[in-house]
Amino acid sequence: MTKKKKYQVDDKGMYGRFGGAYIPEMLYPNIENLKAKYIGIIESDKFQTEYKNLLKDYVGRPSPLYFSKRLSDKYNTNIFLKREDLNHTGAHKINNTVGQILIAREMGKERIIAETGAGQHGVATATACALMGLKCVVYMGETDMERQAPNVARMKMLGAEVIPARSGNKTLKDATNEALRDWICNPEDTFYLIGSVVGPHPYPDIVARLQAVISEEIKQQMQEKRGKDHPDCVIACVGGGSNAAGSFYHFLEDERVKLVAVEAAGLGTDSGETAATIAMGDEGIIHGSKTYLMQDDDGQITEPYSISAGLDYPGIGPMHANLKDTGRGTFLSVTDQEALDAALELTQLEGIIPALESAHALAALKKLTFKPEENVVITISGRGDKDMETYRQHFGF
Amino acid sequence: MNRIAQLFKEKKNILSIYYTAGFPQLTDTLPILETLEKAGADLVEIGMPFSDPLADGPTIQQSGQTALKNGMTINLLFEQLADLRPQLSIPVILMGYFNPVHKFGMERFVEQCRKTGVDGVIIPDLPFDEYREKYEALFTQAGISNIFLITPQTPEERIKLIDKNSNGFIYMVSSASVTGTKKEISEQQTRYFKRINNMQLASPRLIGFGISDRASFQKACDYAAGAIVGSAFINLLNNEGNNPEKISDFIQSIKKTN
Numbered sequence: 001m002t003k004k005k006k007y008q009v010d011d012k013g014m015y016g017r018f019g020g021a022y023i024p025e026m027l028y029p030n031i032e033n034l035k036a037k038y039i040g041i042i043e044s045d046k047f048q049t050e051y052k053n054l055l056k057d058y059v060g061r062p063s064p065l066y067f068s069k070r071l072s073d074k075y076n077t078n079i080f081l082k083r084e085d086l087n088h089t090g091a092h093k094i095n096n097t098v099g100q101i102l103i104a105r106e107m108g109k110e111r112i113i114a115e116t117g118a119g120q121h122g123v124a125t126a127t128a129c130a131l132m133g134l135k136c137v138v139y140m141g142e143t144d145m146e147r148q149a150p151n152v153a154r155m156k157m158l159g160a161e162v163i164p165a166r167s168g169n170k171t172l173k174d175a176t177n178e179a180l181r182d183w184i185c186n187p188e189d190t191f192y193l194i195g196s197v198v199g200p201h202p203y204p205d206i207v208a209r210l211q212a213v214i215s216e217e218i219k220q221q222m223q224e225k226r227g228k229d230h231p232d233c234v235i236a237c238v239g240g241g242s243n244a245a246g247s248f249y250h251f252l253e254d255e256r257v258k259l260v261a262v263e264a265a266g267l268g269t270d271s272g273e274t275a276a277t278i279a280m281g282d283e284g285i286i287h288g289s290k291t292y293l294m295q296d297d298d299g300q301i302t303e304p305y306s307i308s309a310g311l312d313y314p315g316i317g318p319m320h321a322n323l324k325d326t327g328r329g330t331f332l333s334v335t336d337q338e339a340l341d342a343a344l345e346l347t348q349l350e351g352i353i354p355a356l357e358s359a360h361a362l363a364a365l366k367k368l369t370f371k372p373e374e375n376v377v378i379t380i381s382g383r384g385d386k387d388m389e390t391y392r393q394h395f396g397f
Numbered sequence: 398m399n400r401i402a403q404l405f406k407e408k409k410n411i412l413s414i415y416y417t418a419g420f421p422q423l424t425d426t427l428p429i430l431e432t433l434e435k436a437g438a439d440l441v442e443i444g445m446p447f448s449d450p451l452a453d454g455p456t457i458q459q460s461g462q463t464a465l466k467n468g469m470t471i472n473l474l475f476e477q478l479a480d481l482r483p484q485l486s487i488p489v490i491l492m493g494y495f496n497p498v499h500k501f502g503m504e505r506f507v508e509q510c511r512k513t514g515v516d517g518v519i520i521p522d523l524p525f526d527e528y529r530e531k532y533e534a535l536f537t538q539a540g541i542s543n544i545f546l547i548t549p550q551t552p553e554e555r556i557k558l559i560d561k562n563s564n565g566f567i568y569m570v571s572s573a574s575v576t577g578t579k580k581e582i583s584e585q586q587t588r589y590f591k592r593i594n595n596m597q598l599a600s601p602r603l604i605g606f607g608i609s610d611r612a613s614f615q616k617a618c619d620y621a622a623g624a625i626v627g628s629a630f631i632n633l634l635n636n637e638g639n640n641p642e643k644i645s646d647f648i649q650s651i652k653k654t655n
């Protein structure tokens with residue numbers, strides 16, 4: 001008998017009291033259809049074979065688990081970097097998009113829509129669509145189109161149509177609203193390829209399963225490198241929470257492993273310019289899911305702020321809300337400045353320029369203490385190419 | 398019998414008007430309602446503005462943003478509606494997204510509806526099952542109708558289930574779209590209207606989304622108890638504000654039969 005999983009989604013689509021599918025009736029048939037089919041598709045031999053082949057030969061997996069000697073020396077512990085930045089297209093996002101595109105194809109959908117913040121999910125979606133010959137439309141906040149301009153050009157070169165979202169702060173939340181509206185208007189031929197463990201059930205579970213390859217590999221790689229199949233601690237940044245969900249997935253029920261999720265504090269959690277949902281939010285409904293979110297007393301969703309477009313989101317995936325509530329996860333927040341400093345530190349100690357999102361995970365090292373014999377894995381969710389303009393401005397290069 | 402049930406018993410070709418609370422001016426909510434009752438609207442849906450209205454097109458989105466900037470909140474809305482009854486007799490429905498209502502507290506919300514004389518509620522993103530499990534008793538006790546939506550994609554079985562559990566009416570979304578898509582009623586839509594009409598449902602239906610003028614209103618009335626006009630009315634308010642003469646002309650232009 002398998003032990004009941006405490007931190008996974010239950011058969012009602014809930015993670016504890018979080019999750020569910022709070023969607024208008026217009027989306028109900030689509031969500032029901034996906035709910036009825038996704039497990040069958042994902043667990044089929046056909047899907048597994050194709051997905052694994054794509055991960056290996058197209059994405060370039062397994063991604064290395066790199067022992068970072070100089071960071072380890074500095075923090076007096078053993079630090080391993082899970083190198084999702086080395087994936088094709090430069091982030092963990094592609095693990096999810098190559099999987100969902102196979103689901104979309106299996107369901108006979110011809111048009112793919114996606115939201116994107118940093119543009120990494122948009123690029124990974126446009127890439128998967130190019131590969132499969134499917135039409136691709138990406139919604140991106142206008143603010144993000146400016147600060148992540150290289151990714152906009154990449155999406156266009158890949159053949160995607162990029163539509164600016166102009167409401168709110170013109171960031172990820174607003175792009176997600178537009179994508180959902182598109183889906184309402186095109187329920188039959190269109191597949192909504194969500195980029196994180198957010199949205200109505202079953203999306204959080206779909207994305208978590210597809211990102212789970214990260215922790216599956218960490219397990220094996222720890223075994224090879226250290227002779228035990230788990231680290232003592234895993235650290236990942238959270239926007240919606242997909243790279244964290246993937247990094248935690250196979251350790252969720254293994255309480256020997258400390259799980260640390262790092263949010264973007266922006267200018268500081270109390271500054272009013274923040275994206276630290278767990279620190280500042282409370283229960284509510286955002287994008288079809290019951291979870292923690294930042295809102296005012298009238299239940300209006302607060303506009304978030306972070307220097308990092310991928311973390312600039314006022315909600316968090318329901319899995320993480322439950323990890324917070326149960327105490328299974330440790331939640332930290334890191335300011336813009338702390339993330340910038342951590343990015344520079346990694347770059348100059350190891351020759352790896354991380355994405356601004358991933359830099360938030362690295363900055364957690366200064367907020368935690370480890371024993372010298374402990375093994376700590378930090379997921380480097382993406383590379384910093386897209387952020388060079390921000391780095392250049394801040395460091396004056 | 399609540400005012401909604403009464404209305405559907407007595408009238409055909411029901412014209413329901415949607416507008417956003419606190420728009421264009423914060424204090425316009427009740428005065429517009431008065432104007433609408435005088436002008437001959439049969440039913441009114443007052444939108445509670447939300448920062449992230451997923452099912453709405455640009456017109457209603459923008460009216461909501463303006464209302465929020467004006468300082469509209471659910472609390473304030475109930476204050477503004479304090480003198481609704483017995484002054485006005487038109488049935489009133491509040492329509493809005495789940496998060497602000499959840500934050501306000503569903504029990505408190507339903508209680509405030511009852512107190513002020515609101516007759517029904519539409520919360521498009523409150524799941525049907527959750528409503529039945531958690532809130533149905535509350536609504537029934539307070540005599541408040543909860544209105545469900547159906548769309549061209551809703552499976553027949555589900556339509557029957559919704560019909561069985563509806564009180565008041567069923568909100569028939571006219572096509573796969575967000576609010577404010579203004580097109581002529583297509584062949585395909587007419588087929589959908591007919592299909593639902595032929596199902597012999599127990600609940601009356603109002604058709605909404607994309608109903609903007611007399612032609613689309615009358616087409617809807619051929620197959621349902623009436624229809625809901627939203628974005629077209631918001632556009633009028635945007636240009637004219639609470640101008641009783643213009644609003645009366647607008648209502649008459651839609652209702653006029655020939």
Ligand SMILES: Cc1ncc(COP(=O)(O)O)c(C=O)c1O
Pocket residue numbers: 091092117118119120121195196197237238239240241242243244309310311355357358381382383
């Ligand atoms: C490199 C990188 N890391 C992290 C994120 C945040 O997403 P998530 O929390 O889903 O991993 C993004 C999102 O755009 C990203 O591009």
